[in-house]
Amino acid sequence: MTTTLDRAGDRTRAPTRPARLSLTRNSTLAGQLDGAWWPYSRDLEAELPALAAALEEPWGRITRVSVNPGRWPVIPHTVPVHGRTVHVGWFNEQDPDKLILLSYAVGRWDVLVVPPETGPAAAARLMAAAAIPGSVLTAGVLMANETVIGRGIQDAGRREATWESEGGACMSPFGNRMDRKAVPSPSSSGR
Template sequence: MTTTLGRTAPRDLAAELPARLSLTSKTTLASQLDGAWWPYSRDLEAELPPLAAALEEPWGRITRVTVNPTRWPVVPRTVPVDGRRLHVGWFTEQDPDKLILLSYTVGRLDLLVIPPETEPAAAVRLMAAAAIPGSVLTAGVLMTNEAAIGRGIRDVPGQEVGWENEGGACMSPFGNPMDRRTLPLPGNGWR
C-alpha cells in the first residue's frame, strides 16, 4: 500500500500515483464486494485512469463505471484511459460507498470506495474487510461499522484508557457509555 502526501492529492499528482486497491482472491465463494479502492481525491477524471490500469491485468479491460453522485462533485460522461474512452454512469439508487465496474472479460466488479480523507488505519481496516472472500457485508454496512468504531474512539476522550482499566467497554443499545452497575447482573436485582 502506498502513502499519501496529504489528505487529498491534486489532479496531476493523483493521476501519477498508483491506485490504492485491495481485491478478493479468486475463489468460488461469492461475495457482496470484490474488494476496495481508496482514491486520493474526489476527482473521477484523475482517479479512474490509474484504477482502470491497475485492474487491466487481473480483471481485463474496464469499459464502464457507475457511481452514486452523492460522493462525487462531478461525474463526467467519459474519461480518457490509454487512448480510449471509459464510460461513466451514475445512479442514485446505487450504494453511495460502492463503485461498479464492467469488463468484457470478467463481467461486473463491485468495489467499496473509501473516502480520500479517511485516516490510514481506518482505510487499512476497510480494505481488508472488503477483500474477504465470501463476505456478506455490503459497502454501506462496512462504512457504518467503521464510523461506529471511529466515533467511539474520537468522540469520548480517554475511552480507550477506560476500556483497558475496566476490562471492557459498556455501551447501551443506543451507543451511549454505561456504568457497569446498570448491567443486568445477578447481584443488582436483574434476572
Template sequence: MTATVERTAPRDLAAELPARLSLTPKSSLAGQLDGAWWPYSRDLEAELPPLVAALDEPWGRITRVTVNPTRWPVVPRTVPMAGRRLHVGWFTEQDPDKLILLSYTVGRWDLLVVPPETPPAAAARLMAAAAIPGSVLTARVLMANESVIGRGIRDALRREDTWESEGGACMSPFGNRLDASTLAPGNGWR
C-alpha cells in the first residue's frame, strides 16, 4: 500500500485557522515579553501571515520578523503576504523560544513562541504567564518553569496510577472499584 503525503496540508491548515495569541494588555509596566504565540506547526512561511495579519491593526504594519533557527527547520528570507513581503531574519544569539516583530513606525515586540506540540494545558499556562504586564521573566525562564511544572504533573499522575494499580483504590466488599457515583448518598454506601 502506498500513501501520498501532501506537504501543503499544514500550510493550508495554518492559513485557515486564526493565530493563537495572548498579548500583554496596554500598560505603563514594561516587561520582558509582549505576549505569546502558539503556532500550529514549525513552518514559518505558513504561520507568519496569520500572525502578522492579526497584529497589523493593534500594532501597526509589521515589516520584519527575527527568529533563532534552532526551533525552525526552514527560515525563509521573505514571506509573501497580502500584496507585500515580510522580511525574516535569524540570529543564533536570540532566545530560541522568542520571536521579535519589528515595525518601521511603531517599534518592536517580543513574543514567547509556545512550541506547536505543547499540550493545551501547558500552552495555556505559558500564554497566560507571558502576557503578565511588567513581568521580568524571559522566554527561556518561562519554558524552563513549564518544564518543571509539567514534570511534576506527570509524576503526580504516575504516582496516582501506581496507587490505583496496586490496590489503593477504594473497593466494595464485593471486589468492585468504588467511584464518586457509587459512594453517593442514597445508594446504601456512605
C-alpha cells in the first residue's frame, strides 16, 4: 500500500462553517450596534476567517478586528483570510460582548458577540435585538437583559413543573405555595 501526502496548503484547521450573522439593514438611523455574530467557539483564529469572508460583500474587506481579552482565551496578532491578513487588537476598556470591525475603505462596525455556548432561542433573541436599526442598547445591556429573560424562563418552567407534579392545586397562579386548606374541595362546593 502506498500513501501519498499532500503538503500543499495548511491542513491543520478544520473546514470553516458559515458565519452566523444578523446585520442591521441599511438605514439612516445610527444605533449602538450594527448587528450580531454567534461564533461556534472562542477560537478567534478559527472563527474570524468565516466572519471576514461573510462581511466582505456587504461591508467591504475587513482589515482589523478589536476584542476585549476577557472573552477570548487566545488572541492572535494576525489571522490569515483568503490570502490576506486581518490584524487583531485587544483592549480591556472595550465592551467584552462586542467586536469592532474595521474596513480599510468603508469604515467601522460594532457587532454584538453572542457567546458560543448560548442556546438557539436566546441567540435568536439577541441577534434580532442587535440588528434593530437605531437601537440605543449596547452589547452589555442586551446581554444583561437576556440573562434576566433567561432566568425568568427557567423560573416559569420550574413553577410549571411544580404545578404539574402536585396536581396543580398547591400553587397559586403567581408561583406561591398554597395551603391545601385554602383550596376548596369538590365536596364543599355548596351542592
